[in-house]
């Protein structure tokens with residue numbers, strides 16, 4: 634079957650293969666899924682550039698939806714024919730963290746490696762427990778969250794990472810309250826979801842900041858009340874946010890994955906506020922901030938994938954979409970075949986679009 638293989642730490646090291654195969658038989662709780670839509674996320678770019686220190690060769694891609702085509706003998710969470718969104722957690726489902734409702738903290742899922750496919754004799758790793766830029770993959774049953782069949786798979790795929798990461802930061806981690814004020818640094822695919830979640834819970838002010846002026850339209854459509862363009866040497870984001878919010882916001886979300894912006898976010902927050910590290914820089918990066926900027930009872934939060942409980946939260950998000958309360962279609966700027974990855978990365982760098990979704994089956 635067709636899929637993308639990354640063999641190094643540059644975009645040039647990614648190539649399209651027509652001879653990837655799934656290895657062996659399914660174990661009792663595994664599921665084989667035909668991937669019909671896979672969003673291109675900033676984490677795919679980071680993965681390919683070696684910023685997550687993944688071994689290669691690997692199949693990238695992790696924001697996906699598809700159709701179940703085979704289930705292991707003990708699978709009860711889904712059945713053949715189900716439309717599913719895939720979760721990146723790959724958690725065990727029965728350790729203390731999983732039973733406490735914190736599957737993202739499960740030691741099995743974080744950093745676990747597997748090689749579900751081969752090209753010839755060469756085993757291939759999967760990125761983020763999925764490896765979605767391929768026509769079929771194998772995952773654990775608790776990574777498969779069934780959704781209504783009427784939901785377009787292209788829109789559903791986005792819930793698997795970008796939508797969950799953005800909305801979950803608001804709902805599960807910062808727990809933004811009615812009337813709170815918010816700043817969102819970075820109005821791309823994930824930032825738009827921070828914005829729309831903050832609107833859903835009734836934030837009274839949502840300030841979006843981006844370096845690309847064209848993003849204002851979507852940011853406002855998704856719920857931003859103010860938009861600041863980060864351009865020019867004179868632009869002082871901290872001063873602008875303090876001025877607009879009357880001294881600082883309750884919640885600052887850094888979505889770009891830039892350590893300097895995370896330090897700025899601490900200063901944009903009022904005493905008692907929360908600073909959410911949503912974006913992911915190089916995992917070995919160091920953040921430097923002035924001690925006093927955090928001192929007044931502020932909370933600096935690390936957030937992995939929106940603090941998701943995928944089997945609960947993915948369903949909630951899918952239901953909100955089906956009822957017209959959550960925007961997903963508006964985020965899809967382009968669709969393309971698996972050969973469209975480089976174009977998606979170029980558009981991402983230019984900052985001109987929210988999301989490209991790859992369609993492995995055309």
Ligand SMILES: [Zn+2]
Nearest residue numbers: 725728731739
């Ligand atoms: Zn576990």
Ligand SMILES: [Zn+2]
Nearest residue numbers: 674676794795
């Ligand atoms: Zn992602």
